[in-house]
Amino acid sequence: MARLDKVESGKHFKKRVLVGRLSKTNGKLVTPKTAPFIFIAPAVLLLFAFTLYPVISSFLLSFQTLVEGERVFSGLDNYTRLFHDPLFYQSLINTFQLLIVQVPIMLFIALTIAVTLHSPIVKMNSFFRISFFMPAITALVAASIIFMILLDENYGLVNYVLSLIRVEKIPWFSDPLWAKVAIIIVMTWRWTGYNMIIFLAGLQNIPHELYEAASIDGAGKISKFFHITIPQLKPIFIFTVVLSTIGTLQLFDEPFILTEGGPNNATMTITLYLYLNGFKYFDFGYASAIAYVLVLIIGMISWFQLKLVGDRD
Amino acid sequence: MRNQYSLLNKIVIYSFLLIGVIISIGPFYWMFIGATHPSGEIFNIPPQLLPGDYLVENFISLQESLGMLKIIWNSLFIALTFTVLSTLISAAAGYAFAKFQFKGRDKIFFMLLLTIMIPYQVTLIPLFELMVSLEWLNTYSAVILPNLAFPFGIYLMRQNMKSIPDSLIEAARIDGAGEFRIFFTIVLATMRPALAAVAIFLFMFQWNNFIWPLVILNSSEMFTLPVALSSLIGMARVDYGQLMLGATLSTLPIMIFFLILQKQFISGILGGSVKE
Amino acid sequence: MKKVKHLPFIIGILSCLILASCSSGKNGSNNVEGKTAGEITIWGWDVAADTLELATEKFNERYPDIKVKVENFNSDDVYEKLTVGLAARGSGLPDVLLMEDERIPSYTNQFPKGFVNLSKLGYDKYEERFSPSKVKSVKNDKGEFIAAPWDVGPAGVFYRVDYFEEAGVDPDSIKTWEDYIEAGKKIKKITGTKLLPIDISKYDGVFHMMLQQQGVSYFNEKGEAAITSDEAIRAMSVIRDLYKNDLVANIDGWDGIVTATVNGKVASVPYGVWYTGTIKDQAPDQKGKWDVFYLPKFKEGGTRYANVGGSSLLIPSSTNNKEAAYSFVEFFTTDVETQMLGFKKYGLFPSLLKTYDDPFFNEESDYFNNSKIFQMFAESVPEVPPITITKDFARASRTVSNAQAAVLLEGESVERELDQAEEKLENEIK
Structure with a gap:
């Protein structure tokens, strides 16, 4: 085409x-x-x-x-220092772990909600849309305080609710694994609605004639979903994948505010490490080197993602 | 159609959505509740679930400590000016990229996309130096200008502009319409949904923009909402009632903006790229 | 003629840009007429900024021609702006600046020309008026004043009188950290409350207090990493024992400490004097339930005194009005009445020793169980051991917090973790 x-x-x-x-x-x-x-x-x-x-x-x-x-x-x-810096490698690994786990979860939830909202069965569409979109428009200051208090190990609402169903206290910010989970939860909370809206836009753009034609051919709902909806959504899907990938590779806000990269650097991301070097340790040169290695990585991955699905633009 | 769905189906779907809504807006509700209570009560366990009667007091102290009304005005002025200008610039550039053939087009577009990949933290200091040499410290232009050419906005516009039939433009040309006239009367008019979508993204970006305004603005009369809110979080004392009210107020304009434009927003968000 | 039609559009954009740049504020102080006139801008945060604002009135009685403007930021934001400004060769900075003491070495080391040397302007004559530990923290390694000392944070253990009474623990009997742990066990058993809050993976404040009370820091006098000292091992071992006995509430961040305090989830909080203000503000209903004792000792030696926090005033070299800025700094840090203003109204504990003669220090505080807590803190200030803080304070604190998390949460050995931490730190700072 x-x-x-x-x-x-x-x-x-x-x-x-x-x-x-x-x-x-x-x-x-x-x-x-x-x-x-x-x-x-x-x-x-x-x-x-x-x-x-x-x-x-x-x-x-x-x-x-x-x-x-x-x-x-x-x-x-x-640059040579960078290649011998264990903390840089760790931040790289952390960032990729978050990427690989968080982006699919978020896009899956976003797609599910979008498809649900798109079905004629659901009324009050605008109420749901605005509700799901709300987290994306929160001031970061507010979101950070909310989650600090919600996820507090001892007095947080989340652990309180979990205790009602007899789940033991989760050390959200002090256990390396749970800290990553906490970051993933907050990222997903913040950006699912945003991607959902994009999917919804994509769904509404699929021509009705396609479905009608399929109906005439006797296709069922499920078959229509897999043979019309999914292929038609592909460009949008790529778009959200690329955007979320770039966003996650540049992930800064959540770990900066919630964990400061801890515990024991388990949530240290590339941009957070860059920031620490520049603004806390005044090593601007090193911070810049990190930034441009990151640009290279993002460029390569985005290019790869686009190639993988056939270059469209 | 409706009979296809059983009651059970409906119950399942609605409870799924409802849980999602609670998770999404629960924190906002809690923020709003916090805004209506005195400071320490936000920590109460179990948490307060009903609004208190401290809203007015919190607003008065917020106005006293930050000059809230001026801050809201600053934020609105900056975000709206930025949104209008940047939407126009994005539309113009997107139009050129989508509907014209010219030398270097793809290269320029590619460069534009590359800039999305650069983390903002690294350009902060050189950009600041630039503003210093322009003597633009502590000005609105310094907040507005650097991001006016917003790559994501241009990209969205370009994708949308592709759906404009070439014949429409050609017809106008043959009728003797000038290029600007075509752009303003035909292109922009057909692109309303896309403009709305881009405008929302741009408004959201500028309204919540924090680090750059913080670095470049020096006097409290000039502050935007996120910068002012941040000054409420001190080390020794935090008035959580004020803070929550400030945070609540800071989400209202985007909510309203979104409510007004949401229909167009959704149809305009990616109109072009699907049609390929 | 058609061209003209498009002109309004272009003019529109241009005029928008121009208007925007015109509608802006002026920056800083431009008129340097005479030595002590002009306008100066000060950056501060929180109640310190409020105090600076309050002080301008009396300052203007003495210097009517200097106009002072105070800008209130979040402390992290001040550092962010300062860093950008210094990196851009001293642009857009204020004439006077508030800074936490622990940050001073890193800024002055990285930007040696960034700040005015106060000794050269004659600040040395005030040296005797402050406590030795405070003086050390505001001087550079050549012994010159880079900052003018303002407030300090003498440490103590804030405790809940009612919990201690219920458990039958006499706070006066707590002399050593071992006593403290024993008391904690009793309180835990009877009231079910943990003894103290620690943000295990992010904040090593308790550890650092323990170092200072023994007269050391993360660094030796040469500025080399020294976190494997006997003192450090002792300190971390006590923290480990506290945790092992389930006496530590692992909280998150500043909000977590406040939450734990307000909700009565901890029986005590070892912290700086400024925490009095926080408790009073956030838990007004707990009046009479709080009191303070000095930090417990290590039986091997050391004092019961340490310092947490505290800040000072600096003058960036880029100021256009050094004289006016110095006049303000000199006045503000050495005027007893002004220092008392900030203390009485906002609880900023002065380091100016003469202020301690004020009758206010002798008053009993009804919120704090009618104790003379401020007198108690004041008496400790001159006794706080001076320690060496270097430019790598932030890195060291981060590294130790990680070690603390490994020891407490993963059960690693104290010696091994501190060893590794020191090695990591040495690698980072060399």
């Missing part, structure tokens, strides 16, 4: 050039030929001004180190 698109727009392109020539004779500056450049100009200029410079500058910083408050060139030191 994508290729077809290109051919098509190529055809239009020729037409456009024609129209462009026409308008030029009228002495216009804005022609179909120059228009795209004018349309992207604000975005590109802003990007050049406020993104490109900081990115280049921080990239250069990754080859420098701070001595007595002055920046000194240090070659690849920061």
